[in-house]
Amino acid sequence: MGNGLAATLWAENDDLALANLNCAFVRGLTTGALPLPDFQRYVAQDAYFLEAFARAYALALVHCRTREELPTLAELLNGVVKELELHRSYAERWNVDLSTCTPHPAALAYTEFLLATATLGSTGETCAAMTPCMRLYAYLGQTLKQENPNATHAYRDWIETYSDPAFEALAKQVEGLLDRTADDTPRIRELYRRAMQLELGFFTAFAAG
Helix, strand or coil, rough: CCCHHHHHHHHHHHHHHHHHCHHHHHHHHCCCCCCCHHHHHHHHHHHHHHHHHHHHHHHHHCCCCCHHHHHHHHHHHHHHHHHHHHHHHHHCCCCCCCHHHCCCCHHHHHHHHHHHHHHHHHHHHHHHHHHHHHHHHHHHHHHHHHHHCCCCCCCCCHHHHHHHHHHHHHHHHHHHHHHHCCCHEEEEHHHHHHHHHHHHHHHHHCCCC
């Protein structure tokens, strides 16, 4: 993972990474025991979240001050678009109507945090708010794949998506962008940790909810 700022922030927030890994929702994904209604709620809310995530990348593109960062931000935005396509396939498979989704308070809290940061903050601050999602999902996917490499349950596709090397590459891209555009300041640390806390709140909201 390297030894830059992104690696430092991830290591310093390992308590929240483990809390996310061990929450009831993620444990249910690992074993396949998660009730389908919980996953259906998650899919709808995560699609809502990802739309805001895409907009945050778009705002980062608008505010980007260096030409060199534009291709990376464009690739990351395209990655979110592809992830939204995956959610649409989930929705079709499990009869989730994404058009009627009412945002859950946990989703609203997270999206409002991201969009406010991307609207008012620097590229580095936006990356500090967005990197935790990418790194955490890569970590969860890879860890769940190691724990249950031959899973055949309904949530196998979710694990395969986030354990895929292509998703790891996207996580590394946004981490590299964070390393290049942010300084190690209290504000950057605050944004990173807040995002990790909001991730935990998001997962927790959809377990046996």
